[in-house]
Amino acid sequence: SQKIEQNSEALNIQEGKTATLTCNYTNYSPAYLQWYRQDPGRGPVFLLLIRENEKEKRKERLKVTFDTTLKQSLFHITASQPADSATYLCALDYTGGGNKLTFGTGTQLKVEL
Amino acid sequence: DAMVIQNPRYQVTQFGKPVTLSCSQTLNHNVMYWYQQKSSQAPKLLFHYYDKDFNNEADTPDNFQSRRPNTSFCFLDIRSPGLGDAAMYLCATSRAGQGAREQYFGPGTRLTVT
Structure with a gap:
C-alpha cells in the first residue's frame, strides 16, 4: 500500500x-500533490497544489x-514568521479527478523570535 | 463568506450511545467528505459523497454511517461509539471535475467517549 512519510x-x-x-x-507517483496547513484544534487549510508534470510552484513566500x-x-x-508556526500536511491525489486525497501525518513547524 | 460549518464543535457521548455529527456548506460543492483524525495522526478518509453517490472506504467500520439529504448537509452517524472512536471528525468539500481540486475543511468536531 502507498506510504507517505513526513518528518x-x-x-x-x-x-x-x-x-x-x-x-x-x-510506490507510484500521484497525479497531483497538495500541501495544507493545520493549526491546533482546527481543520486543514489548502495552501498549494502541484501536478506531476510540474517541477515547482510558488505562491508569495511559499x-x-x-x-x-x-x-x-x-x-x-x-x-518565516512566528505566525507560520503550525503543522503542515502533504496530501497525494492518485485519482486525477481530485476526489480523494491521502494525507501524511504532517510536520510541526515552530518559528521562534 | 462561503464556508464549511460543523456542529457541535465539541461532543461528549457515552460508550455505546449513538451520536450524530453534522456538517453544512455554503460553497455549493458537489463532493463532501468525512475524515477521522486522531492526535498526531493523518486525517483518515471514512467516506465521501459525489453528489448523491455514497463512496465508502474499505476499512471504514460498519459502526460509521453517513447521510446526505441535500447538497448542503451531510451527517456522520456513529451507531455504537467505542473508546477508540474518540477523535476529531473533519468534514470537507470540493468541486468535482477534471483536474485536481483542493478541499475545504470545516473546523472539526472533537468527539469524546466516556
Whole structure:
C-alpha cells in the first residue's frame, strides 16, 4: 500500500530563515500533490497544489517542488514568521479527478523570535 | 463568506450511545467528505459523497454511517461509539471535475467517549 512519510519531529527555526519541509512517498507517483496547513484544534487549510508534470510552484513566500524520480516533494517557507508556526500536511491525489486525497501525518513547524 | 460549518464543535457521548455529527456548506460543492483524525495522526478518509453517490472506504467500520439529504448537509452517524472512536471528525468539500481540486475543511468536531 502507498506510504507517505513526513518528518514526525518538529522543525524549529529562527524568524526570517527559510523553513523546508519534506514529503516522501513510496510506490507510484500521484497525479497531483497538495500541501495544507493545520493549526491546533482546527481543520486543514489548502495552501498549494502541484501536478506531476510540474517541477515547482510558488505562491508569495511559499514554494513547492515535486520530484517524481526521488518520489519527494519539498515545501519551503521563505522569510518565516512566528505566525507560520503550525503543522503542515502533504496530501497525494492518485485519482486525477481530485476526489480523494491521502494525507501524511504532517510536520510541526515552530518559528521562534 | 462561503464556508464549511460543523456542529457541535465539541461532543461528549457515552460508550455505546449513538451520536450524530453534522456538517453544512455554503460553497455549493458537489463532493463532501468525512475524515477521522486522531492526535498526531493523518486525517483518515471514512467516506465521501459525489453528489448523491455514497463512496465508502474499505476499512471504514460498519459502526460509521453517513447521510446526505441535500447538497448542503451531510451527517456522520456513529451507531455504537467505542473508546477508540474518540477523535476529531473533519468534514470537507470540493468541486468535482477534471483536474485536481483542493478541499475545504470545516473546523472539526472533537468527539469524546466516556
